[in-house]
Amino acid sequence: APPVALQTVAAGVPAPLARIVERAMARTPERRYASAEELGQAVDTWLDGTETRKRVHRLVERAESRVDDAQLLLGRARRLRERAEQLDRELSPWDPEEDKHALWEMQDRADVLEREARYKLLERRQLLHAATAQAPDEPGPRAILARCFREDHDEAEARGDEATRRMAEERLREHLGKLPETHPVRQEYLTWLSGMGSLSLSWSTAHAEAMPSGEVLLERYANHRRRLRPVAVRSLGDGPLDGVPLPMGSYRLRIRVSGCAEVRLPIQIDRGAHWQCQQDAERPVRPVHLPAAASLGPDDCYIPAGQAWVGDEGSGLVAVWVDGVVMRRNPVTNREYLVFLNHLVSASLGEDAQRWAPIRWSSTSGAAHSWQPDASGLYTLSQAPLVGCVPDAPVVGVSWHAAKAFAAWEATRTQVAWRLPHELEWEKAARGVDGRPFPWGPGGDPSRACVWSSRARPVGPASIQAFPADESPYGCRHLAGNVHEWCENVFRPGARVQGPVLVWPDEEAGALRTARGASWRSRGLQRALSQRQGLDPSAREDRVGFRLARLLVPSQD
Structure with a gap:
């Protein structure tokens, strides 16, 4: 009868030890160990491996306990920051320093807890590296380290840190290469790395x-x-x-x-x-x-509905759904605005024309001048050295109310519901959907958009024909520079969204209105597409203009 397998009579015997015993007890001598010394060496080798595995297991247990420790510390830090934020909202900037001590202590304590949590996670990695050094062929700790480097990779990729991402990928591939080919972590992560x-x-x-x-x-x-x-x-x-x-x-x-x-x-x-x-x-x-x-007209740019990355590059972009919108390729120009004013005059609405007439500034003295009609009662572009008199440059010196009046006039004239864009419509039109920092992508060189450092002698907004590189994926131009642009919505610390969806309407009488983008007076292009400011809707400045937008209603196109 064939010999009975050892596992059938001694459940729980490790398979490597069972193989040693079965060989030692083999029926034919040639299959047995040659000597007791050889058998002893096999048992010693197995015992050494068992002890090594036990040590590795203890190291992994200690490493994973550091994750629990870090989570507890981060939870305490998060609760402290929430309390600090609540207290900060209750304080005013002019409150005495003594009233802010409790706030500062909470913030400092949260900093300490977060630093301790980072130390715990660093210690975790050190323990896992020690485990792989003791047992290079043991897959458990190496798979956990691979997960750590994948997390590093994800975080670096999310913030656009290409150097750190590449380093994390190299370390990740190093550990995946030492896992068995059939290991599920190796297979999953290599597929994920393929992108x-x-x-x-x-x-x-x-x-x-x-x-x-x-x-x-x-x-x-x-x-x-x-x-x-x-x-x-x-x-x-x-x-x-x-x-x-x-x-x-x-x-x-x-x-x-x-x-x-x-x-x-x-x-x-x-x-x-x-x-x-x-x-x-x-x-x-x-x-x-x-x-x-x-x-669509020749200067209409269609921005289809969909998700877009918006926000501040410094604090992180967020994905928001923005419905389909049509936006004019360029800001409204002096020439176009002049037609609007003279239409009002021709319609016996001279007082309205005067109300919406832009302010102009002397490029030499800086003195402000309102546009005035000529002897015939019509408006013309001044030949004086004034900021904002280039016919095909964006109109400036107009209030939010004036921009709204122009949009209403254009809507009546064209029988299309033109309005000012919401700031997130504006931002999607500028960034596209990949979160780029400038309409053309990376590289904020001032030669690509109209800011103060773009020209040797800045004298006002540039022609819409200038700076052709300042064009977005949808074909909209002059979104990174030239003029700040009035937007429809009220200015708030952050644009109103509900979950990932833009919220309309956004009305509040007398509230500040949002202006987006950089202008010819901006020193550079830093965060040009993140720049947002709240302005009095009656303000008229030599750096603020506007462009038109409209929702695309499928049943009406």
Whole structure:
């Protein structure tokens, strides 16, 4: 009869030890150990490995306990910061120092707790490294270290720190390479590092019930001399598209359908993510609306509905859903505004024209002058050395109320509901959807947008024909510089959103109104697309202009 396997009579015996015993008790001598010394060496080797594994297990347990310690410390720090924020809201800047001591103590204590938590997490890594040094082939601690470096990679990628991201990827690949090929962490993380995502897309039009046929051209944004330029990749054919594999990155789709305006649709494929036009996971996927070709003028730029990264690069951008909007390519110019004023005069509304007439500033003395009609009662652009008299430069010296009056006039004239943009519509039009710091991408060189350092002799806003590099993924221009731009919404510490959705309406009588972007008076382009300020709606300044926007209503295009 064949020998009984050791595991059947001694449950719980480790498999390596069972193999040693079975070999020692083999029926044929040639299969046994050659000597008692050889058997002893095999047992000693197994015992050494067992002890090593026990030590490694203890190190891993100690390492993971540091995570619990760090979480407790961070929880205490978070509660302290919440109390400090509440106390800070109750204090005024002019309150005496003594009233702020408790606030400062809370903030300092929170700093200490957060620092202690970082030390705990650092100690965790040191223990895990010690475990891998003692047992290089043991997968457990190495898999945990791989998870740590993936977290480093994610954080660096989220904040755009490419050097740190690359270092984290190198360390991650180092540990994955030492895991068994079949280990689930190795397989999962290598797939994740490949960065492959996918794309699904459909579209709709106002003039067809069924989705019309068309073509989708794929372009990938490539960094060339610190500017993101769309580079043709291939045609994706007709839609709908369902799960088309794409490497992670920033892309632009050009959707061409007969009878519709060609739509530029920037998309961002995140690492391992699936892109589709969807507000959130709980809402249905939307088709991208394609406006009729006749519904857009030559200077209209269509920004399709979808998610966009908005906010402050310093404190972090957030994803917000912004509905589809049409925005004028350029700010309203002096020439266009002059037509508005003279229309009012011709309609016997001279007092309104005077009320909305811009202020001009002498480029030599700085003295302010209101636009005045000539002998015929009509307005003309002054030939005097005044800031803001270049015909095709953005109009400045107009209040928020004047900008609203122009928008209402243009809406009546064109029978289209023009208005001022909400600041998040403005920001999406400027950034696209990949969170770029400037409309053209990286590289805030002053030669690309009109700020103070862009010209040897700054004398006011530049012509809209100047600085062609200041153009966004949707074709809007002069969003990084030239003039700050009035927006529709009330100025608040942060734009009103509910979850990831922009909140309308936003009315409050007498409140400050938001102006966005940098201007010709800005010293540089730092955070040009994050700049926001609250201005009195009656203010008229030589650096503030406006542009028009309108919602795209599919049933009306």
